[in-house]
């Protein structure tokens with residue numbers, strides 16, 4: 001479980017997050033939706049320790065993440081698939097996967113086999129450089145690389161970006177299944193609010209760095225008045 | 236056979252490869268630092284010489300050559316690690332010129348420190364292997380046991396470094412940390428330690444080169460100056476990103492220098508680095524500082 005409380009982040013004079021509070025429970029998908037610039041990426045980067053907040057608290061169970069180094073947060077079981085996927089193009093598919101496993105106690109061969117079972121398309125490409133992968137394959141690799149360390153939390157920043165609708169649907173289904181089977185705490189940032197709300201249990205709507213609404217995904221989806229915040233028709 | 240091996244061309248090839256091997260080794264050490272932290276370490280030669288003074292001076296006090304070599308390399312590694320932590324770490328994320336300026340200043344400091352600590356040194360550092368060239372049927376072949384040792388040492392170090400980076404998990408993490416520091420941290424890689432390790436490895440290699448260069452010579456703070464320029468050019472021609480490119484360019488510079496010395500003029504020979512640079516850049520215009528502006532710590 002991740003609990004974010006009174007979190008405020010500024011980039012110089014620009015306030016990116018203001019007093020954000022919500023909770024992402026274990027074994028569930030919490031989606032964070034909002035227009036461009038709402039602060040979604042900033043939220044995930046702050047959880048991972050890449051951005052230092054001005055104030056607030058982020059707890060993983062009882063452990064305070066603020067003030068902890070990014071690599072130690074990762075080692076505590078927070079997997080983060082960053083915006084743009086972060087696949088290392090100069091490394092092969094298998095090297096990318098190995099890299100994901102090294103900081104954990106997972107057995108390398110077993111971990112890689114498990115990810116190939118989950119994402120079969122990667123296996124035939126294992127010796128290819130990640131630069132040669134398609135957008136969908138890259139997304140699979142980025143997910144597999146985060147999952148191989150058996151994280152307890154998975155932060156996903158716009159996994160559907162640039163994917164065809166069918167691939168997006170498959171991706172969403174995979175996320176849903178993994179969340180249930182691995183008992184993951186998933187925080188899913190999405191532009192594609194419709195598909196995110198369909199698979200999520202809870203939803204946070206961010207608007208100009210503030211929480212405009214926090215509730216179950218069903219409630220948020222049903223609230224017509226919220227749509228202007230996440231469909232990009234910001235007034 | 237003896238006549239062939241002692242022929243003018245073969246003599247130049249042997250001589251050129253012997254110099255080139257050391258140039259390649261120093262170039263490799265520069266590439267390791269560039270790849271891990273995007274710093275051009277202009278003080279690499281001087282740092283290696285400092286470590287050489289610390290370790291190899293003990294030869295004159297009767298300590299075993301190999302023990303002194305080991306001590307030198309360890310000193311070089313410690314110096315490299317401390318330099319990264321103290322001088323370089325505060326400069327990450329700042330303009331790339333800053334660490335360059337700092338290391339040029341550091342170069343001056345080290346040479347001054349060496350000169351002030353080890354004032355009167357006029358004894359030659361003895362070689363563990365004979366430096367007398369082989370003879371065959373009255374012909375001199377420009378190869379000695381020392382040259383065999385030197386070339387073998389370079390080959391072993393190059394292969395060991397290649398295996399480390401290509402075949403081990405640590406090497407994979409070091410490459411990843413250099414290529415994508417932020418993503419690596421998100422995967423739990425302790426990037427800061429690996430950057431320090433990159434400097435430690437690099438200055439270890441640089442020190443080995445400094446010991447080889449100084450063997451059979453008087454220990455002087457400036458022993459590395461000339462060969463460092465060649466190595467720097469080799470690393471640049473190789474594209475700074477490519478260990479193999481640096482090694483090939485290093486060997487090419489050694490060979491060019493030897494052939495110019497022999498067939499042309501002694502006064503042109505120091506320019507062989509520049510000649511390789513010009514040829515290298517015309518073959519590979521993107522050579523010098525290659526592509527990645529975005530890859531930075």
Ligand SMILES: Nc1ncnc2c1ncn2[C@@H]1O[C@H](COP(=O)(O)OP(=O)(O)OP(=O)(O)O)[C@@H](O)[C@H]1O
Pocket residue numbers: 011014015016034035036037038039040041042043191
């Ligand atoms: N490194 C930075 N420096 C300065 N301002 C930044 C930085 N990163 C983000 N911002 C600003 O912070 C605000 C939130 O940005 P953020 O990237 O978190 O938005 P987002 O919701 O992820 O947007 P998108 O949907 O476009 O990815 C924006 O106004 C953005 O311009």
Ligand SMILES: [Mg+2]
Pocket residue numbers: 040041042083
């Ligand atoms: Mg974003």
